[in-house]
Amino acid sequence: MKILFVLPNETIKSNFKKFVKWLNIKFVFGFGKSLAFPILTALMPPTQDVEFIEGGHNEIDYNKDYDLVGITAVTRYSPLAYEIADEFRKRGVKVVMGGWHASALPEEAKQHADSVVIGEAEDTWPILIKDLKNGTLKPFYQPVRPVDVKNIPNPQMKIFPRNNRSSVQATRGCPYKCEFCSMACVKFRNQFRMRPINDVIEDIIDIPNKGFFFIDNSLTVNPNYSIELFKQMKDLNKRFYAYGNIDVLNKNKELLKSAQEAGCFSWFVGFDSICQESLDNVKKVSNKVKNYISSIKNIHDHGISVMGSFIFGFDYDTIDVFNKTDDFIRKSELDIPVFYVLTPFPGSLIFNRLDREGRIFTKDWSKYDLSHVVFKPKNMTVEELENNFRNFCIQQYSFSRNLNRMINGIKFGPNIFLNIAIMNNYSMLNNWF
Template sequence: MPCLNYFLKPPSHWEIKHIDEGQEEIDFNQEADLVGITFHTPSANYVYEIAAEFRKRGIPVVMGGPHVSLLPDEAEKHADAIFIGEAEDTWIEFLTDFENKRFKKRYEQKHPSSLTNLPMARKDLFHRRDHSGGIMFATRGCPNQCEFCALAVMYHCKFRKRPVEEVAREYGSFNGKVIIFWDDNLAADLQYAKELFRALVPYRKWWSSQTSIHAGWNDDLLELAAKSGCKQLFLGLESVSQISLDNANKSFNKVKDYYKIIKKIHSYGISVQVGIIFGFDEDDKSIFGKTISFLEAAGVQNATFNMLTPYPGTPLFKRLEDEGRILTYDWSKYNGRRDVVFKPKNMTCEELLEGFNWVNSQFYSLKSIGKRLSKSTAGLWWTLPLNLSYYFSYKLYGPNE
């Protein structure tokens, strides 16, 4: 949807309108000098349609974001200018060029952006008034190189950190009580994370974020996280099959340690949400039952399930394409939840989709909710209502909405 990343600050004489289609429809006849869109792969076809509507009306459209960086030649056909990679520097360059009516077709920032002195989020542009009081980031990228992940391609495995005092200042600037750190791996640098959590303590807010399982071994880190207001950590477990993890270049995840790590995180009053992917080459139909059994026994409060999706530009996509196993190049099907876009090895496409749907309905069944949440009281006051909302949503609409 048309938007400008909040950290790409235009000159003060520019007026910005942010469109959130969850709250309002796009008015294609609105007056605008420029439309900027950032998007990921599943939205690509839809975004190209949006861009065509604005360009048809003589309004130039520029594009950036993950899909553009992964497939710039494709995106360039649908935009007046594109941004490859990070854009803190090239965005300012483009705006100057645009005002002088001499902008280029392609802007590529080949060096990592500095994360120092970034402007704070434009809170006046926020539309939603939901459970979160603010969304921000402290770090960018991830040092790992998982085969299926686009981050390693986009950021060249570079992990960078904003100055702690600047993060704390922005954190404290939100009026709301609940903050979401939209980081890919917040605790990749344990010493930095500890310093950050110490700086967050005085604000007495609640927060959640994503990190690798390494964070779950460190008592000092977890104690500081809890003291600073951490209520939930998202862990990318990905699979309960060690061979699947090893072959996906994520062997640093050790399935034998999962129980201990989750139990330790719970002991600090922090709930756990996990990310699980189905469809690795080593997965057969038994993976679905094994996953549910583990999640219930471990008392995981929430989970996000996806089917393996080979995003273009990733090592996984290249391997599956070389093996002739990519089934479609319709990017709208690369959603991870409704469509299987490659040929699995040890089950059919139909079996993968059926198993994925079964896991969702089983995990958020009343029986499973009772089993899981009885294992730990961490965050029970809000994880129980959340689980029940998923239960009723799946009863009404199914797991694919």
């Protein structure tokens, strides 16, 4: 059987992005790529003929002889995913869709696919393949229990181009229920599970790149597990990023020390807002704004940089949130800031609330890209949020701000400095092109 896995994405047209790809900057292009397809590949016999394509119509040969096409897309690329699915189905090829968006809106995805995989696929994929061979494909496949993480196979990273093999997952799920998080209300995703550490170490050893990204929702949910994992990684000579919650990173020095010794470049923290009312309102219980600056200092003191994300457009945000965030970023010496417009992804609790309140004014999913405004904010107009966000990004990634962050990054040594320089300048150039 010949299977094609498609990850819809924009065709790389800009010369800058082509240049970055040519340079093979692994941390930029292979950044935290989903492991869904490598895991599905590992669940099938090794003789299976599997191809992987990331991109749009230009990258796909619709006349190739596939028996099955599997597509997973984030909300932003779901319209493109549907076009691709329709093209294949016109040619009589069976199409299966899965991933966050299809799981949140399975009936919508089903209009473009023969079958939709809802939620975690490890238990349902082998059944789906058997049904396909028997000609009894069902419209929907949904797990009846959380996947036992002991049964997650070693992901077959070889289906990715070499520079994209940069993801590892140690844990599944997140016990928190932040209102804006697209995963918070997906069945079983609130059940936090830890893979056997030996399995994780095997996956890390298999990664050809020196650097990689832990794509776990948070590696601070069970600090004792993470400390043990980091201790066992100590001699692997790898460098990595990981997501973590700031309340734990603020307190747990042993976690920071073991992370540093294991090769942690940077903790990726969702600060999300510097307005405590906004955080309380969306139930981001792990964040206390008053501790932000001392927490960043603690992480810095352990020789680790901090990448921090901020979201604009919460109900308590007024226009001065931009100035206050700018103030905080300068005072805290945050190394790599990342900014998003609040986006109510289908399936999230905030999508349901804003929809109920009649505040979502477009369901053109291509606009759900974290930089367009798709709902009516409470304390700003749509234009105010959009324009202030754009200007804020230009200001934050200006040459002088980037230079400051790079100078501050020298104290971490050449590897982390280089990483801070690449990430900030990538954001600056991305803003320009």
